[in-house]
Amino acid sequence: MLIIPAIDLQNGQAVRLIQGDYGKKTVYNPNPVEVAKNFEEMGAEYLHVVDLDGAKDGNTANIESIRAIRAAIKIPMQLGGGIRTAETASLYLDEIGINRVILGTIAVSNPTFVKEMLRLHGEEKIVVGVDVRNGKVSTAGWLSDSDVDYLEFIEQLKSYGVKFLVVTDISRDGTLTSPNWDMYDKINGINFVVSGGVAEESHIHKAINYYGIIVGKSFYEGKVDLQKCFLTMSNPKT
Numbered sequence: 001m002l003i004i005p006a007i008d009l010q011n012g013q014a015v016r017l018i019q020g021d022y023g024k025k026t027v028y029n030p031n032p033v034e035v036a037k038n039f040e041e042m043g044a045e046y047l048h049v050v051d052l053d054g055a056k057d058g059n060t061a062n063i064e065s066i067r068a069i070r071a072a073i074k075i076p077m078q079l080g081g082g083i084r085t086a087e088t089a090s091l092y093l094d095e096i097g098i099n100r101v102i103l104g105t106i107a108v109s110n111p112t113f114v115k116e117m118l119r120l121h122g123e124e125k126i127v128v129g130v131d132v133r134n135g136k137v138s139t140a141g142w143l144s145d146s147d148v149d150y151l152e153f154i155e156q157l158k159s160y161g162v163k164f165l166v167v168t169d170i171s172r173d174g175t176l177t178s179p180n181w182d183m184y185d186k187i188n189g190i191n192f193v194v195s196g197g198v199a200e201e202s203h204i205h206k207a208i209n210y211y212g213i214i215v216g217k218s219f220y221e222g223k224v225d226l227q228k229c230f231l232t233m234s235n236p237k238t
Contacts, residue, residue, distance in 0.1 A: 002212030003204060003229050004193060005039045005219060006048040007032050007069070009062040009081075016174055016217045017052070028220045036069045043230030047077045048166075048193075048214050054082025055104065060091070070096050078102060080129050080166070089117055093125055102166055104129040105139040108146055108153070111160065118161050127164040128157050130192075132183065138170060151186055158190055165192040166214070172197030174217050179203055184210065204229055 007014050014032040015025050029035050036047060049069060053061035059082050060066075070077060080102030083089055092098040101121075107114050107128045117126050130150055131138045137148040154165065167187065169180040173196035184194055191211040198204065198218045207213040218224040 001208050001210060001233065002046050002193070003044070003226070003233060004046045004048045004078075004212050004214045005044050005226060006050070006195075006214050006216035007035055007039075008050045008052050008216070009065050010052040012062060012065045015052070016220060026220075032065050033068045033072045036073050039226070040073045040075050042227040044075055044226070045230070046212070047073065047075055049077060049079045050102075051079070051081030055080065056082075058082050058084050058105070060088060063091075063096075066092070066098075067096055070098060076100070078127055078166075080104060080127075084113075086113075086116065086120070089121065093121055100125050100127050100164070102127040102129045104131065107157070108137055108139050108148060111156065114157070114162065115160050123161055123163040126162065127166055128162050130154060130157075130165050130167045131170055132168065133170045150183075154187060154190065163191055164211070165190055166195050167192050168195040169197060175199075176218060176221065176223065179207070179213075181206070199223055201225065201229060204233065208233070 008016055013027050014029040014035045015027050017025055051062040076099040078100035079092055079098045083101050083103055084106040089101050092101050132150045133145055137146050137150055137153050169183055172180055176199040177197050179194050179197040193212040193214055194207050194210055195214040198215050201224050204213055219226050
């Protein structure tokens with residue numbers, strides 16, 4: 001299992017939101033490069049970065065911070081937020097050297113785009129973010145809800161050839177409660193990363209049979225000893 005620390009970027013800073021609410025933000029470090037290097041030094045084998053401004057507005061608002069993070073660390077890095085054109089995907093993958101890009105909003109509205117990205121870049125470089133609220137998929141940085149059932153959506157993605165997902169329960173994200181295990185237990189036949197609600201190390205242990213788990217606020221708030229978890233649990237599947 002991959003234990004993947006997270007950096008959420010807004011206005012060039014490392015922040016965390018609660019339940020995706022842009023009005024409920026905590027700035028943890030104005031220097032996200034410093035945060036990324038710290039994760040690598042602790043033993044992280046993969047890094048998860050989200051451009052929150054990009055997710056909301058469909059742009060590359062934090063591209064300079066992303067460039068700086070990529071240049072500062074050697075471990076693989078996946079990036080989500082605002083990747084809605086072939087040009088943006090190529091910019092991150094081919095020019096900047098991001099290992100995997102996460103497609104979110106565009107995967108719901110334009111399935112053909114997902115298939116094209118798989119064809120152009122290969123299944124190893126394309127991840128789809130399945131952001132769930134009350135069983136339905138949300139888009140536009142979690143600001144818009146669709147009527148698409150998350151399990152039906154995942155089955156569609158599997159039929160396109162998608163091999164990797166990040167699945168987030170929005171209601172749990174940033175709450176330090178618990179991941180929605182019932183939601184995850186219904187997913188099968190695809191590699192997916194648990195995201196949202198991790199509050200303690202036991203939650204990381206419980207995810208041992210999944211492909212990976214993202215750890216964000218619980219680390220920043222001192223609830224989880226990530227270095228210990230990296231040493232005792234992490235098993236890279238990159």
